[in-house]
Amino acid sequence: MKLSLKLEDQQQNQNPILFKAKIPIAVFGLPFLSAFSATHHHAAAASDKLSLSLRTHFPTGPSLKLSYNTPTTTANSGAGKMDTSPKPKSKSKKPKYSRFTQQELPAWKPILTPGWVIASFVAVAILFIPAGLLCLSASERVVEIVDRYDDECLPDSYSNKGDSFIQSKDTNKTCVRTMKVPRKMTAPVFIYYQLDNFYQNHRRYVKSRSDKQLRDRSYADETRDCKPEDNLDGDENEPIIPCGLVAWSLFNDTYKLSKGNKVLDINKKDIAWKSDTEIKFGSDVYPKNFQKGELIGGGELDETKPLSEQEDLIVWMRTAALPNFRKLYGKIYSDLEANETITIVIQNNYNTYEFGGEKRVVLSTMSWLGGKNDFFGIAFLTIGGICLFMAINFILLYVCKPRPLGDPSYLSWNRNPNGL
């Protein structure tokens, strides 16, 4: 039997016990041990506790404990606030932590090591050189016949006076040319007319059209941007449909091809973009007052056919980006054998003599890359070659003059610690 009493002075983290007493008592003649303790926290965030417990003398056994908790007010209420929660906190001004605001997001930090750089140059070379060869071979397979005719189709009496040749109504504009097929051309063979030195990308030219008028019959009067080709003789009630310089300068040379005696059919359907024939050029818009003025800029239009069927006009109105361009004239759906002679009958109607333009007729097959264009092949090969050259250079540099990355001895303050 013993009575023990414990008083603690030191503050400990866990349970700072002020006072604890164990007193044996007897209840109904049975011996029990009762304990009484009090804890008190000086710091914040804890409560005072008084407890009374009753247990047996056996080492293990049931016990009964009554305890009373009270929240305490802190000794130095710096925040000045008394809260009744069991663990009061002082107000902290620290902003809420988030990885984004503290700029601690995990990041991948690559650096340019020789391995990666040389590998990427080699990879580019490996990809580009075969691609260049592929593109060159595709371009090689395309067969193309180009024939310039604007100088040849001008009669000698009119040389240097080409514009008056065209403008006069009495001259015979028919011209017959022959071409030889160098290799077999498989169908479809595309016929283009090529114009040089014709600036369809000039600002005033590009602006001079009215898309609204082309699309919709009810906008026939929308000719604001089309000056000077907006209406007939300045009469506001007679708008020109289609208005503008782009339509006015419609190309109107025609070609008829024949092979020996056989006439080659030129299919002039589906030469324009489908989106243009369906949407951009209305099927209820008919040409009106077209090319009726003093100056004739190009071809005329059939007034009975709606604009959506005037495929030559539609092709022409897709303005080209460069001064030398080709536009689709028609397609031939039969093969042309090698060494055949093709005869073209050209109506030399279009006046390029005024501004020093050139006209050519082109027959060409198509590949997956388009027409004959060596640029892709050459460019790929050049760039692949340069990349390979650079890769080899870097390898040589790396082998001959290695420089360890991140060597702190190269830092100037390490080389010269006394001065900076």
Add this chain to the structure above:
Amino acid sequence: DVAFVIDGWALEIALKYYRKAFTELAILSRTAICCRVTPSQKAQLLSIVNAKHMKAPCGAKLIRVGVLEILVELLKSCDYRTLAIGDGGNDVRMIQQADIGVGISGREGLQAARAADYSIGKFRFLKRLILVHGRYSYNRTAFLSQYSFYKSLLICFIQIFFSFVSGVSGTSLFNSVSLMAYNVFYTSIPVLVSVLDKDLSEKTVMQHPQILYYCQAGRLLNPTTFAGWFGRALFHAIVVFVITIHSYAFEKSELEEVSMVALSGCVWLQVFVVTLETNSFTKLQHLAIWGNLVVFYMINWIVSALPRSGMYTIMFRLCRQPSYWNTMFLIVAAGMGPVLALKYFRYTYRSSKINILQQAERLGGPILSLGNIEPQTRALDNDLAPLSISQSKNGRNSVFEPLLSDSPNAVRRSFGPGATFDFFQSQPKSSTYSRNKDN
């Protein structure tokens, strides 16, 4: 390496009689420590200094701020970059006067903090402010400003080149929708997230504070670097233009298509330029850079689906053509190849200090350095005794209230009559770089 310590009386005499010599001394020295000036001394300064900011005759209150403000103005007139740090209400004018004002929000209230450009909680945060945040901010600002010029120059150069083939008539290769969307949607998002870019980690910077030299005095933003970006814009414009007009020649030559191909080339080049210039890629950066490309195509697909727009079906047609993708590969390879080669060459064989540290850091391992001024554990020792511009209420030199009660230096009162302040200087346009204040 000159440092001078001057107290109030001497300062007053120097400013009064030896102003020119004192200015020269101030310029030559790395460190200046000016000790507290008491009100009685300052009362006489009013007669000396007839500066514009000394208006009111009722002196003592105004004079109190005078000395250090005068010094700041002196240094500024010699083209120095001045930084002033203070905590009390009487420091406000000095803080506003200096180029960079730092206010400490603390025991003397929030006045200085409100008037300052930057406000920090404790004096020792100044080190982080300058070394870490200031440095990052400088890097990011330099990149952002030069990149913005670059992307606009790219478009302008292409338009100029196009004018040479369009009869110098002023045709715009790009339509107005594309131009507007270019600046707003296609090229602005990747740089918004460049705010997260870190070229060196904080740990490395703290270990090598000398790196600050290489981020000051216009190291990253000067006519030479700008000329580099300008040249890059010109080169990329040439690449895009030449490749586009040769790939899309003759029968493919159509204004809308060529315009879209050129614009696509520009956007692809931007993406890779930003990638090459970014040092650390968080998820947000990946999302912004590659997502930007996706957004470009989506916006153009949407516009290409509108029948009334001038671009109807253009993008759909282009994406189906093998020559379009070939053109893109060519543009990226031709544009980025030389840039990458040049950057790699300079990075490996003519490394700048930043690059060296970057490499050392990323390749792992401790970075040993002889000139290591600042091992981490001693970091706190470098904080000087808390600054105070004003005098204490009782004006006695021996006793003063440390500014920051929980400063570890609070006990170091033996450092003498308390008020100290430091100011940072950088030399204007001279060959040596700025003197870094570490101690």
